[in-house]
Structures are given as structure tokens and as C-alpha cells.
Amino acid sequence: xxxxxxxxxxxxxxxxxxxxxxSFLQKAEIIELREIxxxxxxxxxxxxxxxxxxxELAMAEIKNALxxxxxxxxxxxxxxxxxxxxxxxxxxxxxxxxCHEFDYRSIVxxxxxxxxxxxxxxxxxxxxxxxxxxxxxxxxxxxxxNMLKRPYLxxxxxxxxxxxxxxxxxxxxxxxLMDLETVNTTGDKAYVVIVHKTxxxxxxxxxxxxxxGEIAALPFEHRTSAEEIAEIKKILRHSAQEKxxxxxxxxxxxxxxxxxxxxxxxxxxxxxxSHASQKMxxxxxxxxxxxxxxxxxxxxxxxxxxxxxxxxxxxxxxPEKDEQAPTVIENPKIFTPFELITKIFGMPDYKQExxxxxPLSGFFIFFFGLCLSDAGxxxxxxxxSTLFLKKLxxxxxxxxxxxxxxxxGAVSILVGIFTGTYxxxxxxxxxxxxxxxxxLKLFDPVNNPLQMLVFSxxxxxxxxxxxxxxxxxxxxxxxxxxxxxxxxxxWMYFLSSLVFMVATMAGNPLAVKMTISGAVLLVLTQGRxxxxxxxxxxxxxxxxxxxxxxxxxxxxxxxxxALMMTTSIIGTVINILAVLTRDSVPFVGYVIMVxxxxxxxxxxxxxxxxxxxxxxxxxxxxxxxxKFYSGSGKEFQPFRRETKYTIIIx
Amino acid sequence: MSLGxxxxxxxxxxxxxxxxxxxxxxxxxxxEAAGGVMTEDPEKFGxxxxxxxxxxxxxxxxxxxAFYIMMKINFLGGAAAVATMTGLQLLFAALPVGLxxxxxxxxxxxxxxxxxxxxxxxxxxxGKAIILPAMVETYAxxxxxxxxxxxxxxxLQ
Numbered sequence: 027x028x029x030x031x032x033x034x035x036x037x038x039x040x041x042x043x044x045x046x047x048x049s050f051l052q053k054a055e056i057i058e059l060r061e062i063x064x065x066x067x068x069x070x071x072x073x074x075x076x077x078x079x080x081x082e083l084a085m086a087e088i089k090n091a092l093x094x095x096x097x098x099x100x101x102x103x104x105x106x107x108x109x110x111x112x113x114x115x116x117x118x119x120x121x122x123x124x125c126h127e128f129d130y131r132s133i134v135x136x137x138x139x140x141x142x143x144x145x146x147x148x149x150x151x152x153x154x155x156x157x158x159x160x161x162x163x164x165x166x167x168x169x170x171x172n173m174l175k176r177p178y179l180x181x182x183x184x185x186x187x188x189x190x191x192x193x194x195x196x197x198x199x200x201x202x203l204m205d206l207e208t209v210n211t212t213g214d215k216a217y218v219v220i221v222h223k224t225x226x227x228x229x230x231x232x233x234x235x236x237x238x239g240e241i242a243a244l245p246f247e248h249r250t251s252a253e254e255i256a257e258i259k260k261i262l263r264h265s266a267q268e269k270x271x272x273x274x275x276x277x278x279x280x281x282x283x284x285x286x287x288x289x290x291x292x293x294x295x296x297x298x299x300s301h302a303s304q305k306m307x308x309x310x311x312x313x314x315x316x317x318x319x320x321x322x323x324x325x326x327x328x329x330x331x332x333x334x335x336x337x338x339x340x341x342x343x344x345p346e347k348d349e350q351a352p353t354v355i356e357n358p359k360i361f362t363p364f365e366l367i368t369k370i371f372g373m374p375d376y377k378q379e380x381x382x383x384x385p386l387s388g389f390f391i392f393f394f395g396l397c398l399s400d401a402g403x404x405x406x407x408x409x410x411s412t413l414f415l416k417k418l419x420x421x422x423x424x425x426x427x428x429x430x431x432x433x434x435g436a437v438s439i440l441v442g443i444f445t446g447t448y449x450x451x452x453x454x455x456x457x458x459x460x461x462x463x464x465x466l467k468l469f470d471p472v473n474n475p476l477q478m479l480v481f482s483x484x485x486x487x488x489x490x491x492x493x494x495x496x497x498x499x500x501x502x503x504x505x506x507x508x509x510x511x512x513x514x515x516x517w518m519y520f521l522s523s524l525v526f527m528v529a530t531m532a533g534n535p536l537a538v539k540m541t542i543s544g545a546v547l548l549v550l551t552q553g554r555x556x557x558x559x560x561x562x563x564x565x566x567x568x569x570x571x572x573x574x575x576x577x578x579x580x581x582x583x584x585x586x587x588a589l590m591m592t593t594s595i596i597g598t599v600i601n602i603l604a605v606l607t608r609d610s611v612p613f614v615g616y617v618i619m620v621x622x623x624x625x626x627x628x629x630x631x632x633x634x635x636x637x638x639x640x641x642x643x644x645x646x647x648x649x650x651x652x653k654f655y656s657g658s659g660k661e662f663q664p665f666r667r668e669t670k671y672t673i674i675i676x
Numbered sequence: 677m678s679l680g681x682x683x684x685x686x687x688x689x690x691x692x693x694x695x696x697x698x699x700x701x702x703x704x705x706x707x708e709a710a711g712g713v714m715t716e717d718p719e720k721f722g723x724x725x726x727x728x729x730x731x732x733x734x735x736x737x738x739x740x741x742a743f744y745i746m747m748k749i750n751f752l753g754g755a756a757a758v759a760t761m762t763g764l765q766l767l768f769a770a771l772p773v774g775l776x777x778x779x780x781x782x783x784x785x786x787x788x789x790x791x792x793x794x795x796x797x798x799x800x801x802x803g804k805a806i807i808l809p810a811m812v813e814t815y816a817x818x819x820x821x822x823x824x825x826x827x828x829x830x831x832l833q
Contacts (some may be wrong), residue, residue: 592820647807648811
């Protein structure tokens with residue numbers, strides 16, 4: 027249950043063994059590499075950078091190809107699936123084999139070409155469709171399209187709102203050498219041609235401006251409209267056919283998606299090695315690795331490296347001054363899901379802080395249970411979470427989350443039994459068959475909220491005092507005995523006597539005396555860092571003001587009551603609504619009742635679980651952590667094989 | 677219907693009304709941001725939905741406050757007579773959950789929208805993105821609590 031000790035390791039080995047040693051370290055996942063560039067070692071950084079750039083380029087191309095395949099596969103991801111890992115498990119040996127044999131370059135090139143062809147076809151289609159739309163109304167125009175505009179005579183095709191047709195007719199009649207012919211009318215638009223002398227084109231434009239029409243942009247082709255339409259349709263048919271072929275080709279290519287993923291991860295692995303290699307220093311014949319390692323892994327690393335190259339030297343080195351060591355936390359297996367919460371906030375500082383996972387776990391899960399506080403919902407949540415854990419392939423974070431939800435559900439069952447709530451139904455209204463459960467109903471938050479409020483605040487006081495106690499332990503571990511006793515010890519004393527006094531309504535003389543003595547001691551000690559006597563006193567007095575922040579923190583725990591009531595009252599409302607519809611709707615009343623119950627309770631469960639989780643989390647991160655924890659540590663990130671698409675198993 | 681009952685029902689309406697408006701407003705702000713993010717990356721839908729749902733609680737708190745007052749005067753079971761002064765008290769008791777819900781819903785929506793952008797760029801930081809809007813919600817919870825304590829303390833008759 028704690029922060030695991032780490033130390034700095036230094037490895038010097040011959041360059042011949044560099045590849046195997048890097049492989050070993052990557053597989054063992056025990057060292058977090060540190061970059062070294064010491065001035066006294068000749069730093070001949072002739073690394074195969076070009077190879078790395080090539081690899082990265084290839085990775086980008088494979089990624090594009092895979093995304094293209096994915097887009098074309100028409101696989102819709104469900105809501106739940108979007109939370110899941112999409113990595114595919116694959117055997118190491120098989121993985122190597124695929125990477126060795128598979129010619130990814132030609133596949134990527136083919137896919138690229140297919141993508142380009144598909145894009146071109148789509149462009150062509152959209153252009154043709156647009157052209158078709160323009161020309162379709164002119165299908166009855168019997169003239170070849172390139173004959174519309176001649177040196178002396180023009181046939182100008184015009185689109186005009188049907189209601190303006192009369193105006194246009196009147197205007198053209200003014201010129202005896204102009205004629206108007208309607209070709210087509212559809213809806214509110216009329217398609218007409220104006221026959222006029224070419225030299226009078228500007229006059230036509232004026233008339234059109236007056237009548238609100240515009241010249242249609244027909245293609246200049248050696249065909250009539252009808253022929254042109256047929257031609258476009260023919261091309262469209264061809265293109266659809268070609269698209270179909272491409273699609274079936276792509277469909278066939280889908281089988282390459284797995285080998286492509288493998289090659290991607292293979293190259294990714296190479297790039298990671300190359301990055302790792304750059305962190306190492308080299309001489310003509312040797313190379314040096316430096317990094318952090320868990321103390322207990324040192325021997326393993328040393329033995330492994332000696333095994334590869336007996337001539338290598340593995341030593342422990344002192345960290346430099348002010349060098350921050352990375353933090354690894356380790357907890358008993360049942361508590362590891364709670365590390366999720368610690369990681370959301372940040373890892374503990376390696377030197378000064380304790381791992382908060384264990385202290386927060388009990389509070390978190392208890393608060394979650396209190397907020398959900400319904401035996402029925404708890405059971406449902408437990409079942410659903412267990413089902414998810416069993417049936418779905420979840421990433422580590424997701425697994426932790428569902429374990430937390432399952433345990434939280436179990437705690438909610440207990441809380442629900444004590445508050446007598448089952449799917450929003452109050453057990454005290456049940457018949458005699460539920461007598462044993464009725465006895466277990468000890469709290470009634472809905473009808474007696476004050477009792478539960480006091481309980482919530484009480485839980486808060488306990489957690490806050492516990493937080494101060496943890497801070498005291500941290501200070502003692504860092505040998506700051508004065509701070510441990512005078513700051514945190516005194517505050518604990520003062521706050522607990524204050525609570526004692528409030529609880530007894532200031533009726534207990536001992537409690538009053540304790541509180542006053544605590545306050546006096548705080549005033550006397552909190553200004554001890556100041557030199558001036560008056561300053562000492564003023565700071566001492568001001569320190570008492572911190573009481574308000576403790577008060578605020580405590581009141582924040584009232585949310586436990588509020589969320590408890592939200593769950594149970596909304597559950598109750600759903601039940602009442604269901605019964606109302608059963609009684610008031612004839613014939614199908616029972617059906618509607620069942621629907622309301624199902625939908626309503628599932629909905630309430632989701633909303634309540636979300637609230638319960640978020641608010642229990644907040645109480646840990648804000649109210650509890652602020653007492654003893656800064657989370658300023660850096661997580662230990664060992665050099666290891668990372669993959670994007672596959673999970674490689676040995 | 678007595679004036680007392682009418683005033684109590686005004687309280688019921690205020691609680692449900694303002695809480696609901698606040699949440700609708702906040703959810704809409706977060707949903708707009710989420711929609712924008714999904715134009716680039718539709719696969720984030722699941723994560724973003726949680727962020728969009730966060731400002732939705734004020735509506736429930738408002739509804740809860742409303743329902744608590746209805747239970748107090750036994751409205752669904754054939755309303756009891758409510759004295760005018762009691763009705764006025766219930767009306768005032770509804771204000772905390774209603775008004776705090778209205779404003780905290782709006783502001784939580786804005787905080788959620790920022791969380792949505794955070795998830796857009798760093799999906800692994802979802803835990804932190806959820807916690808920040810929850811800070812705003814604290815005050816809605818306190819408003820609800822104030823209403824519940826007030827309502828449960830008001831004597832009928």
C-alpha cells in the first residue's frame with residue numbers, strides 16, 4: 027500500500043549488445059529511461075535518424091490506409107463499443123510472421139490509388155449531376171447546342187419565373203426582330219428561348235434584367251439537349267458501375283486490415299526503440315543507459331543484461347540533487363481499482379507524500395453507496411457491472427471503473443436496506459411479509475432529513491480529521507516534528523473539541539474548556555514563524571479564521587444527503603406515475619405502467635450513478651486531498667512496447 | 677382553492693420551472709460544444725454524452741424540490757387546506773433550488789463545454805474534465821438542500 031522505492035540505475039555495455047539489450051529492456055518493462063548527455067563521454071550521435079523518419083512516414087501511410095478501410099467497412103460502432111478497446115489480440119510469433127511476409131507497401135499503394143479513383147469518380151458524378159440538372163428542362167429543344175450562338179443570329183436560352191413571362195413577352199414584342207418561344211415550364215419556372223440578332227445581345231440582357239430572368243449556361247456541344255442528356259446519363263451509369271467495382275475491390279482488401287495493423291505496430295515498436303536509443307550515450311565501442319528502476323527489479327535487470335553481454339557493467343547511482351524520482355504506487359489487488367481515482371488527481375510526490383489510494387477507498391465506496399442508497403438500484407448496478415466485466419474486453423481503466431461500480435452497487439444494497447428503499451419503494455408501506463426488512467430500516471432520509479444531514483456532516487468531520495492525521499504522519503516521516511504537532515496536531519485537537527462542543531450544544535463544560543484551550547494554543551503557536559511579537563500574536567489570531575474553511579468543507583458533505591434524497595424521491599415519483607397510469611388508462615394501463623417503470627428506473631439509475639460517482643469523487647479530490655495531498659509526483663513510465671492496433675501476447 | 681394552496685403551487689412551479697430552464701440552457705451549451713467536436717471525431721460520442729449530461733441535474737433538483745413541496749401538502753392525495761401564511765412560506769422555500777438551479781445550470785453548462793474541449797484534445801483526461809463542472813454543481817446541491825430543510829421545517833396549519 028504505498029509508494030514503491032525506486033533507484034537510479036546505470037548500465038554500460040558494448041555496442042554490439044545494444045540491440046539485444048534494448049529489446050530486453052523493452053520486454054521487461056522495468057526501466058524509465060533518462061536522457062544522458064554527459065560532457066566527458068564522446069557523444070557521437072550517429073543514430074539512424076533517416077530510418078526512423080522512413081518508419082514514421084510509413085506509419086502515417088498505413089494509418090491513412092487503415093482509416094480508409096475502416097470508413098469503407100460501414101461498421102457502425104455502438105454506444106457501448108465506443109468505450110471499449112478496439113485492439114486485437116495476436117500471438118507474438120504470428121505477429122512476427124505476418125510482419126515478415128506481408129508486403130504492406132503494395133497494399134498501401136493500391137488502397138491509395140483506390141481512394142484517389144473513388145474521389146475522382148465522386149467529383150465527376152457531382153459535376154455531371156449538376157450539369158444534368160441544368161440541361162434537363164431543355165430536353166425538348168431541338169437545336170444542337172453549339173448552334174445556339176451564331177455570328178449573326180442567337181438563340182438565347184433563358185430561365186425566368188413563370189409569373190414574369192408576360193413581361194418578357196411584352197418586352198420582346200417591342201423589337202420586331204426578336205422572337206420568343208417557350209420550351210418548358212416546371213412549377214414556378216419557365217424555360218424559354220429568345221431568338222435575336224447577335225449584335226442585339228446587350229438589349230436582351232437589359233430585357234432580362236427588367237423581367238428578372240437569367241441566361242441558362244448550357245454546354246457548348248455538337249449535340250442536341252436530348253442527346254447530351256443521354257450522354258451524361260450514360261457516363262453516370264458507367265461511373266456507377268466503376269464505383270461498384272472499386273467498392274467490391276475495397277471490400278476484398280478489408281482482409282488486409284489485420285496485417286496492416288500488425289505492420290503498423292511493428293514499425294511503431296521500431297520507432298520507440300529508436301527514441302529510446304537516442305536517450306542513451308555512446309562512445310566508439312560502448313553505450314550507456316541511465317534510468318529509474320524499482321529497487322526490487324534491480325537484480326532482475328542486472329542479471330538479464332549480464333546474461334546478454336557478460337562484459338557489461340550495471341551499477342546503482344545517486345540521483346542528482348533536486349532530481350525528482352518518478353512514483354510507482356502499489357496496492358493489494360482489491361484496492362488497485364481505486365488507483366484510478368488517485369491517478370485522476372495526480373501521483374504522490376516520491377519523497378514527501380503517502381499514497382492516498384488506500385485511505386480514500388473506504389470513504390469513496392461508502393459515499394457512493396450513500397448517494398445511490400437504493401437496494402434495488404444497487405443490485406441492478408452490481409449485476410450490470412459484473413456482466414460487463416465478464417462479457418466485454420475492457421481496457422484497464424474501464425475495468426477499474428466497472429469494478430468500482432460493482433462494489434459501489436453492493437454497498438448501495440446495504441445502505442438501501444438500512445434506509446428501506448427498493449426501486450424507490452418505501453419498505454415501511456409494504457405488507458407483513460417484509461417484516462424483517464422493516465426492522466432493518468434505521469434511517470428515513472425523506473421524512474426525517476435532519477437525522478441524515480447530521481450523519482452526513484459527521485462522516486465529513488471524520489474524513490477531514492483523518493486527512494489532517496495523514497498530513498501529520500507525512501510531516502513526521504519528513505522529520506518536521508514541530509509542524510506535525512503544532513500545526514496539524516493542534517488543529518485536530520481544536521477541531522475535534524469544537525465538534526464535541528457543537529454536538530453537546532455547549533452544554534458540556536469539559537468540551538467548552540477543551541475548545542477554548544485549543545483556540546488559545548493555536549493563537550500562541552500559529553505565529554511562531556514571525557519574528558516580531560505583535561506579528562506573532564496577530565498571525566496567531568488570524569489563523570483561527572481557517573476554521574471557516576473547515577466549516578465549509580464539512581458542509582460540503584451535506585451533498586450526501588441531497589443525492590440520497592434525489593435518488594429515492596425520483597424513484598418514488600416514477601412509481602407514483604406508473605400507478606396513476608395503471609388506474610386511469612383503460613385496457614392498456616398495465617402495459618404503460620410496465621413501460622414507465624422500466625424506462626423510468628433505468629433512467630434514474632443512470633443519472634443517479636453518474637451523480638453518485640462524480641460527487642463521491644469530488645469529496646475525495648477536493649475536501650479530503652486538500653488536507654494532506656498535492657499529487658505533484660510524476661508517474662513512473664517504464665520503457666515498454668506500446669501498440670496502437672494490436673495486443674501482442676507471448 | 678385556497679390562496680394558501682395557490683401560493684404553495686406557485687412554489688412548486690418555481691422550483692421545477694427555474695431548475696428546468698437552467699438545466700436546459702446548460703445542457704444546450706454543452707451539447708453545442710460536443711456537436712462541434714463530433715464533426716471531427718464522432719467516436720467521442722460516449723465520452724461527450726457524459727459531459728453533456730452533467731448540467732442536467734439542476735432540472736432534477738428543481739423537480740425534486742417541487743415534488744417535495746407537493747408531498748408536504750399532500751397534493752396528489754387530494755390537497756389538504758393550506759393556510760395563506762404557510763403557502764407563502766412554501767413559496768419562499770422553493771426559491772433556493774429554483775434560482776440557484778437556473779444560474780448554476782447555465783454556468784455549469786459553460787464549464788462542461790470547456791470540459792468537452794479538453795476531452796477533444798486529450799481524451800485520457802476525462803476524469804479531470806468531469807470534476808470541474810461538478811464544482812459548479814455543489815451550489816445547486818446546497819440550494820436543493822436549503823429548500824428541503826426549509827420545507828421539512830415549515831409547520832402545516
